[in-house]
Every structure is written in structure tokens, then in C-alpha cells.
Amino acid sequence: MRDIYPDFYREFKCIANRCEDSCCKDWDIDVDSETEKFYNTVNSPLGDKIRSLTYTDEYGERVFKSSDGRCPFWNDDMLCDIYIGLGEEHLSRTCANFPRVKIDFGDFRENILSFACPEAARFMLKSDRSSYADFGGDYELESSEYDEDNMSFLLKARNRSVELLTNEDEPFAYRLADCLEFNAQVQSLLDGNEPSPLADGNADGGTEFIFDMHKDFEIMSDTWKQALTKTAVRADELKISADFERDFEKFALYYIYRYYLESVNSNDVMYSVKRIVCAYLVTGKMDALFAEKGYPLSRMRILQRYSKEVEHSYDNTEALNAEFDRDSRFEAENLIALLENEV
Ligand code: SF4
Known part of the structure; x- marks a missing residue:
């Protein structure tokens, strides 16, 4: 598997409470099954809160129930209670990955950042075509x-x-x-x-x-x-x-x-x-x-x-x-x- 990245990809870092929008706003947050399995073992008020606010949406996905368009774990300091209470390694996959996007074609995988993140958008607005120099080059195409x-x-x-x-x-x-x-x-x-x-x-x-x-x-x-x-x-x-x-x-x-x-x-x-x-x-x-x-x-x-x-x-x-x-x-x-x- 060959991974391809634009040159700004690795420089990106989430700016958390300095973000002018936030991925904790407006979106339902998906909870993958592995992460939910861990949350079910957390014996604390935070664990109880996570379990009480996780439900199945109309697409059949397990998500956190947002309130006023906000993730319920996005606190008044604009920081994540799950990150603070359980550690970065226990964020759901969606939270841990965003705004990183992997587009997987079997024998090559293109990695980009999403424009929906303001900090990633800033990186992309500073970039130019040469930032994507590795894209579309000599890919080995042998996937089934x-x-x-x-x-x-x-x-x-x-x-x-x-x-x-x-x-x-x-x-x-x-x-x-x-x-x-x-x-x-x-x-x-x-x-x-x-x-x-x-x-x-x-x-x-x-x-x-x-x-x-x-x-x-x-x-x-x-x-x-x-x-x-x-x-x-x-x-x-x-x-x-x-x-x-x-x-x-x-x-x-x-x-x-x-x-x-x-x-x-x-x-x-x-x-x-x-x-x-x-x-x-x-x-x-x-x-x-x-x-x-x-x-x-x-x-x-x-x-x-x-x-x-x-x-x-x-x-x-x-x-x-x-x-x-x-x-x-x-x-x-x-x-x-x-x-x-x-x-
Ligand atoms: S939108 Fe981007 S910079 Fe803002 S909180 Fe989410 S990942 Fe961090």
C-alpha cells in the first residue's frame, strides 16, 4: 500500500479552543463500535453521561446526541471532556481523524485534509499545485x-x-x-x-x-x-x-x-x-x-x-x-x- 500526501499534511495540528468554527459544532459525532465498546466499560459519571447520550440516528449510525448544535462533550472552555477525562486515544475514530481524510484504492491511498476545518483550510489556501506533486504520478495499479x-x-x-x-x-x-x-x-x-x-x-x-x-x-x-x-x-x-x-x-x-x-x-x-x-x-x-x-x-x-x-x-x-x-x-x-x- 502506497500512501500519498500533500506537502502540508503533516504540518497540520488542530488548534482546539482557538478554532473559529469547530468540528464539535453543527455535526452529529459518529461513535464507532470499538470506541463504544470501550465507553461501555468506563465506570464513572463521564462513562454514564457518554452512555446516556449515545443513540442510533436515522441512518443507523451510533452518534452523540447534540444539544443546540453542539457536541454534548464540548465544554464551556471549547475543549473536549472525553479528551480530558479519558485521553486522546479514546476519542471516537471520527474525532481522532478529522480533518484527515483517507481515500483508499486498495494498492494506493491518497490522504488529504478537509476544507471544512478552518485550520486545514488555511493550510490549503497557502498551498499551490506543487503541494500535490506526489498525486497521480507513478502509481502501481494492480488492485483487484x-x-x-x-x-x-x-x-x-x-x-x-x-x-x-x-x-x-x-x-x-x-x-x-x-x-x-x-x-x-x-x-x-x-x-x-x-x-x-x-x-x-x-x-x-x-x-x-x-x-x-x-x-x-x-x-x-x-x-x-x-x-x-x-x-x-x-x-x-x-x-x-x-x-x-x-x-x-x-x-x-x-x-x-x-x-x-x-x-x-x-x-x-x-x-x-x-x-x-x-x-x-x-x-x-x-x-x-x-x-x-x-x-x-x-x-x-x-x-x-x-x-x-x-x-x-x-x-x-x-x-x-x-x-x-x-x-x-x-x-x-x-x-x-x-x-x-x-x-
Ligand atoms: S475544525 Fe479543525 S481546528 Fe477546529 S476543532 Fe476541529 S480539527 Fe480542530
Whole structure:
């Protein structure tokens, strides 16, 4: 098994009570069975509290019962009572690992950090393409978990997508449009069809439908809901800045490395690219609005919060993919037309 890391991975350290958001906020905390087995042996008031606040959620997962959107063990000093009382080694796997993400392909494993953690987001915003130099190189492909030719094809397609997204000769909206067009051809090949040029797209309705969809999502924070609503009202007049695009490139790189190879199972390379388009338009317009107001929420927090609210929600991601399948406004040519209107 070969492990691959971006160069900033090992420098990351949780900043605990100095964190401006926290993974102990807004999310249900999964408790894996091994950790729960240990908790069942803890004979103390903390052990009793852990047992009384662990339940099975609607997905069948064992989780801590949050109260007011907070993990019940996140104390008033913004520190973890389980960490303090039982030690780091007895945190549930979710708590111990976050924001570290392992994407396992059997004979190689890509390790990245999640953008939903503010400190990890800061590391990624300081990074550049060279931080991921070890990704997509000379992987040995011999796993029985996937078709080797297909994986080799997808790795090449991902490398080309990264080249397109980091093409400094073009504004980011054009890079995304190029990436969509390229991946539409990749998708044709995956579907066993001859690639053909895309038809002219139509973007007459502007970006309103993308904002409407995001407003309908399951939203955890009132601040995010208000930011989305205020941005939606002026979305088509707000201009995404070149400065934002430099930072968004880092988010797009993170996203493509984290999700593109899911296509080895889904056989769909368009989902991940279309989700980047949605993230670009929503966060880019929100950034433009917040720039006018002196950034009540910083740019890092806009991108981090998008990751937490949308990317990290299974339901919201499924809803996005379902809309891509259902709504013709998400066809590649129509999204390209929408992006071209941004330049
Ligand atoms: S979000 Fe990141 S920095 Fe904040 S508490 Fe969680 S792991 Fe630590």
C-alpha cells in the first residue's frame, strides 16, 4: 500500500479552543463500535453521561446526541471532556481523524485534509499545485478492486483536469469551462460513445436556479442561510474578483483530488466538476458581496463554510447530483455559457 500526501499534511495540528468554527459544532459525532465498546466499560459519571447520550440516528449510525448544535462533550472552555477525562486515544475514530481524510484504492491511498476545518483550510489556501506533486504520478495499479485500465485512464484525465484548472493564462471561469468541456469528452468515452463537440449552451436565466437550489438545502447555520439569501438577491450583478479566483483555485484543487476518482465506481466524472462550478458561483458571488461590506465573514470562512454546509452533507451532495441528472440547466454546455457570462 502506497500512501500519498500533500506537502502540508503533516504540518497540520488542530488548534482546539482557538478554532473559529469547530468540528464539535453543527455535526452529529459518529461513535464507532470499538470506541463504544470501550465507553461501555468506563465506570464513572463521564462513562454514564457518554452512555446516556449515545443513540442510533436515522441512518443507523451510533452518534452523540447534540444539544443546540453542539457536541454534548464540548465544554464551556471549547475543549473536549472525553479528551480530558479519558485521553486522546479514546476519542471516537471520527474525532481522532478529522480533518484527515483517507481515500483508499486498495494498492494506493491518497490522504488529504478537509476544507471544512478552518485550520486545514488555511493550510490549503497557502498551498499551490506543487503541494500535490506526489498525486497521480507513478502509481502501481494492480488492485483487484477496480479495472486497472479504467483507473489509469481516470488518473490521466484527472491530471489533465488539474492542468486546465491551474492554467494561469485564463480567468478561472474559462478554466472551469475548459474543464467541463474536456470532461464531457471523457464522459462520452466512459459511456462507450464517440466524443463530439458540445452544442451551444443557453444561460438565459442566469445563476438564480443555482442559488434557489442551495437555499432549499439542509442548512445548519443561520449566518450561512442569511449570507446565501442576501447574495442570491444580487447574484447576477455581483462580479467575482480575480483575487477570489486565486484562492478558489486551491479549493478546486482540493475538490478534484478528493472526489474525481470516485468516478472509478460511479462511472461519472461530471458530478465532481459540476459541483466545483456550483461552489465557484455561490462562494465567488458571496465573496463579492462581502467585499463590499468589509468581509463580515472572511473569504477563508466562506469557502470553509461551503465545505461544511454543502460538501460534507451527504443529503446536500446527493441533492446536487440528482439535480445534475434532472435539470437540463446543468448540462455541460449550459454551465459553460453561464461561466462565459462571468468574464
Ligand atoms: S475544525 Fe479543525 S481546528 Fe477546529 S476543532 Fe476541529 S480539527 Fe480542530
